[in-house]
Amino acid sequence: MHAHTHSHSHDHTHDHVCWGHSTHSTAHHHRLEVSNLAVSYRDIQALQGINFRTECSRSMALIGPNGAGKSTLLKSLAGLVRPDAGKILWRGKALVSSSHEIAYLPQRGDVDWNFPITVRGLVEMGRYPNLGLWKRYSKHDEEIVERALTAMNLLDLQKRQISALSGGQQQRTFIARALAQEAHVLLLDEPFTGLDKPAQEALSQLFRELTKEGRLLIASHHDLQTVPSIFDDVLLLKRQQVAFGPVKEVFTEETIKTAYAS
Numbered sequence: 001m002h003a004h005t006h007s008h009s010h011d012h013t014h015d016h017v018c019w020g021h022s023t024h025s026t027a028h029h030h031r032l033e034v035s036n037l038a039v040s041y042r043d044i045q046a047l048q049g050i051n052f053r054t055e056c057s058r059s060m061a062l063i064g065p066n067g068a069g070k071s072t073l074l075k076s077l078a079g080l081v082r083p084d085a086g087k088i089l090w091r092g093k094a095l096v097s098s099s100h101e102i103a104y105l106p107q108r109g110d111v112d113w114n115f116p117i118t119v120r121g122l123v124e125m126g127r128y129p130n131l132g133l134w135k136r137y138s139k140h141d142e143e144i145v146e147r148a149l150t151a152m153n154l155l156d157l158q159k160r161q162i163s164a165l166s167g168g169q170q171q172r173t174f175i176a177r178a179l180a181q182e183a184h185v186l187l188l189d190e191p192f193t194g195l196d197k198p199a200q201e202a203l204s205q206l207f208r209e210l211t212k213e214g215r216l217l218i219a220s221h222h223d224l225q226t227v228p229s230i231f232d233d234v235l236l237l238k239r240q241q242v243a244f245g246p247v248k249e250v251f252t253e254e255t256i257k258t259a260y261a262s
């Protein structure tokens with residue numbers, strides 16, 4: 001684990017980021033390819049036959065009924081669950097779970113919001129994968145944390161405990177941590193759940209900005225109505241893949257019916 005963190009710390013240059021102002025575009029290298037993915041928990045086949053390709057600057061919704069495998073797919077992309085079969089390639093290589101390029105935000109219910117840590121403290125944790133074994137938290141790290149807090153409009157709240165935040169503020173704190181990590185790929189498990197309308201609107205605006213900057217966003221989502229306004233692509237699933245593609249093309253009455261049919 002530490003060895004991975006270490007080996008990744010050196011390839012952290014601006015040529016490798018998919019956002020920013022690099023003159024030679026490398027965006028086409030920043031592709032995520034999943035082929036024939038299958039995941040099971042002991043005797044439960046949670047997922048099989050998952051196939052899709054996407055890339056930086058796009059956002060993708062994972063849609064399906066309870067137990068369809070949305071969280072399982074996000075966890076396998078985050079390297080937290082080991083697939084039984086299939087491949088996950090990020091930038092042409094097998095995904096390494098400790099890569100700082102991938103950030104994972106668990107479902108709200110899976111987070112211990114009473115854990116004693118401040119907003120700033122949580123965002124600073126985003127720098128750890130980038131530090132390597134011997135490096136110290138530097139001025140540069142501090143600047144990145146500051147920028148992430150600013151971007152998420154959290155400067156005024158930075159000293160607050162995460163337990164004393166609203167749901168929307170908590171989501172922004174986790175996204176700020178992903179920004180501090182300089183993640184290219186954001187994997188979010190039901191980020192809109194528990195947010196009121198204004199907070200949802202703010203979060204979808206934020207999604208648009210993050211993808212415009214060149215990040216790849218993948219989120220499980222429950223509200224079918226808001227899919228077209230938030231996401232570019234959709235993967236409908238029900239333990240198996242029902243459909244994948246641009247929302248406009250594949251998010252149809254028919255595919256939705258297939259995914260939700262009992």
Ligand SMILES: Nc1ncnc2c1ncn2[C@@H]1O[C@H](COP(=O)(O)OP(=O)(O)OP(=O)(O)O)[C@@H](O)[C@H]1O
Pocket residue numbers: 041044045046064065066067068069070071072073
């Ligand atoms: N740790 C686990 N051990 C055993 N079975 C699990 C585990 N996690 C998930 N499962 C099972 O795998 C299947 C897929 O679950 P998953 O949580 O991925 O679905 P989901 O689409 O995210 O559901 P929801 O919308 O309810 O969050 C379910 O049948 C679930 O019970």
